[in-house]
Amino acid sequence: MEWGRQNRLSRIIKPETGRTVMLAVDHGYFLGPTYKLENARETIQPLLPYADALMLTRGILRTSVDPSTSVPVVLRVSGGSSIIGADLSNEGITTSIEEAVRMNVSAVALSIFVGSEYEHQTLMNLAYLIDDAQEFGIPVLAVTAVGKELEKRDARFLSLACRIAAEIGASFVKTYFCEEFEKVAQSCPAPLVIAGGPKLETELDAFKMAYDAVQKGAVGVDMGRNIWQNPKPIPMIKAVRAVVHEGAKPEEALDIYKSGG
Ligand code: 5RP
Numbered sequence: 001m002e003w004g005r006q007n008r009l010s011r012i013i014k015p016e017t018g019r020t021v022m023l024a025v026d027h028g029y030f031l032g033p034t035y036k037l038e039n040a041r042e043t044i045q046p047l048l049p050y051a052d053a054l055m056l057t058r059g060i061l062r063t064s065v066d067p068s069t070s071v072p073v074v075l076r077v078s079g080g081s082s083i084i085g086a087d088l089s090n091e092g093i094t095t096s097i098e099e100a101v102r103m104n105v106s107a108v109a110l111s112i113f114v115g116s117e118y119e120h121q122t123l124m125n126l127a128y129l130i131d132d133a134q135e136f137g138i139p140v141l142a143v144t145a146v147g148k149e150l151e152k153r154d155a156r157f158l159s160l161a162c163r164i165a166a167e168i169g170a171s172f173v174k175t176y177f178c179e180e181f182e183k184v185a186q187s188c189p190a191p192l193v194i195a196g197g198p199k200l201e202t203e204l205d206a207f208k209m210a211y212d213a214v215q216k217g218a219v220g221v222d223m224g225r226n227i228w229q230n231p232k233p234i235p236m237i238k239a240v241r242a243v244v245h246e247g248a249k250p251e252e253a254l255d256i257y258k259s260g261g
Contacts, residue, residue, distance in 0.1 A: 002137055003137070004136070004137025004138075005134075005137040005138065005139050005171065007137075008072070008106040008107060008137065008138060008139055009106075009107070009139045009171055009172070011053070011072040011106045012052060012053040012072050012074065012106055012107060012139075012172075013052075013172070013191060013219055013220070014052055014245070016245075017244075017245045017246075018219060019214065019219050019220040019244045019245055020052045020053060020193060020219060020220035020221075020222075020244070021050070021051065021052050021220055021221055021223070021237065021240055021241050021244050021245070022051065022052060022053040022054070022055055022074060022193060022220065022221065022222035022223070023044075023047055023048075023050075023051035023053070023054050023055065023222075023223065023224070023227065023228075023237070024055045024056075024195065024196075024222045024223060024224035025037060025040060025043065025044055025054065025055065025056045025060065025224060025228070026055050026056045026057055026060070026076040026109070026224075027224060027225075028040070028057070028060065029057050029076055029079045029094075030079060030081055030082050030083055030088060031082075031083050032082070032083070034225075035229060036225075036228050036229045037228070040056075040060045040063070040064040041063070041064035041065070043228045043233075044056075044060075044064055044065060046233070046234060047227065047228065047233055047234065047237055048065075048069060048071050050234065050237040050238060050241060051071055051237070052071075052072070052220075053071065053072045053073070053074050053106065053107075054069075054071050054072070054073055054074065055073075055074040055075075055076060055109060055141075055222055056073070056074075056075070056076060057075070057076045057079070057094075057095075058075060058095050058099065058103060061073060061075065061103060072105075072106035072107075073103065073104070073105040073106055073107075074105065074106060074107045074108070074109050074141055074222075075095065075100050075103060075105040075107070075108050075109065076094075076095075076108075076109045076110070077093055077094055077095040077096075077097075077100060077108045077109065077110055077129065078091045078092070078093060078094060078109070078110035078111050078122075078125060078129075078143075079091055079092070079094040080092045080094060087116070087117060087118065088113070088145075088147040089113030089116035089117060089118040089119070089122060089145070089147055090117075090118045090121070091110075091111055091113070091118065091121075091122055091125065092121075092125065093110065093125055093128070093129060095108075096132075097129070097132040097133055097135070097136060097138065100133075100136075100138060101136050101138070105138065106138075106139070107138060107139040107140065107141050107171065107172075108129065108133055108138055108139075108140055108141070109140070109141040109142075109143055109174070110122075110125055110126055110129050110140065110141075110142060110143065111142075111143040111144075111145040112125075112126050112142055112143070112144060112145065112161065112164070112165055113145050113147060114144065114157070114160060114161040114164060115152070115157065115160075115161075116147060123164065123168065126140070126142055126165065126168050126170065127168050127169075130168060130169045130170065134169075139171035139172065140169070140170050140171050141170065141171070141172050141173070141174055141193075141222075142165035142166075142168070142170035142172075142173050142174070143173075143174045143195075144158060144161035144162055144165060144173065144174065144175045144176070146176065153176045153177075153178045153197075154178055154179070155178050155179060155180040155181065155183045155184055158175050158176060158178055158184045159183055159184045159187050159188070161175065162175050162184055162187070162188040162190075162192065163187055163188055165188075165190070166188050166189050166190040170190050171190065171191075172190050172191040172192070172193065172219070173188060173190050173191070173192050173193075174192075174193050174194070174195055174222050175192055175193075175194060175195070176194060176195055176197060177194045177197075177209050177212065177213045177218075181212065181213060181216045181217070181218070182216040182217055184217075185216055185217025185218060186217065191219040192217065192218045192219060193218060193219060193220050193221055193222045194209070194210075194213045194218050194220075194221050194222070194223075195221075195222055195223065195224070196209070196221065196223035196224060196225055196226035196227070197225075197226075198225060199225045199226055199229045199230070200226055203230065203236065203239070203253075203254060203257050204250055204251070204254050206223075206226040206236075206240070207239060207240070207243055207250035207253035207254060207257075208250045210223070210240055210243045210244060210253075211243050211248075211249065211250050211253070214243070214244055214247075220244045221240060221244060223240060227240065232257070232260075234260075234261055235256070235257045235258075235259075235260050235261035236257060236261075237261075238256060238257075238261030239253040239254070239256040239257040239261060240253070242256050
C-alpha cells in the first residue's frame with residue numbers, strides 16, 4: 001500500500017494493537033435529528049478523547065467539531081435519501097474528494113446496498129470513489145448497509161457484501177455482527193469493523209457483541225447509538241475500548257462501566 005494511504009489508515013486502526021474504536025455520529029445524514037444527536041456538539045465533545053476516529057458528515061464536522069482536534073476524521077460522503085423517502089438505497093456521492101482533502105480527513109466512507117434495487121448504482125459509487133480517493137492516498141471505508149431490513153444481517157448476506165466491497169478495492173469495510181461472524185471475517189481480505197446497530201437492551205449485550213466481533217476477526221468497532229444513547233456514554237466508550245484494545249472480557253467491561261470507566 002502506498003505511504004499516504006497506509007499512514008492515514010494507521011491513524012485510524014492503531015498500530016499498537018491493530019484495532020480501533022471509531023465513534024459513529026453520521027446518523028443524521030438520513031435519519032435527521034436522531035435521539036441524543038439533536039445537539040451533535042454536546043454529544044461528541046466529551047467523547048472525543050476516547051475515540052480513535054470520528055465518523056460523520058461535513059456539515060456536522062464544520063459546525064460541531066473544533067478544527068483543532070487531533071482525532072482522525074472518517075468523512076461520510078454518500079447520501080441523498082431519507083428514512084421517509086421511497087428507497088434508502090438510492091444514494092449518490094454527496095461530497096467531493098477535493099472537499100475531503102480540504103477537510104484533512106483520514107478516510108472517506110460510503111454505503112453500498114447489495115441486493116437492493118440500487119445495488120449497481122451504489123457499487124459503482126464505491127468504484128468511482130476509490131479511483132478518486134486513490135489519487136490523494138485517502139482510504140475508503142465501504143459500509144455494507146442493510147437499509148430498513150435488519151433481518152438481512154446474516155453471515156451469507158454480509159459475506160457477500162463485504163467480499164464485493166473488498167474486491168472493488170475498499171481499504172476497510174464496515175458491517176454488522178452476526179452469527180458465524182468468523183465466516184464473514186475469513187472471506188473478507190480487507191479489515192472489518194462492526195456497527196453497533198440500534199441500542200441493545202443491556203450494556204453487557206453491547207460488550208459481548210464487541211468482544212465476539214474482535215475475537216472472530218474484526219479489527220474493532222464503529223459504534224454510535226450503543227455509546228451515545230447510553231445514560232453514561234463516557235464509561236461506556238471506555239469499557240468498549242478495554243474490550244477492543246485490551247481484550248477485556250464482557251463481564252470485566254461491565255465492571256469498568258459500573259466503576260465509571
Ligand atoms: C449508518 C452508519 C452508522 O454510522 C452506523 O450504523 C454506526 O452506528 P450504530 O452503532 O449506531 O449502528 O453507517 O449507515
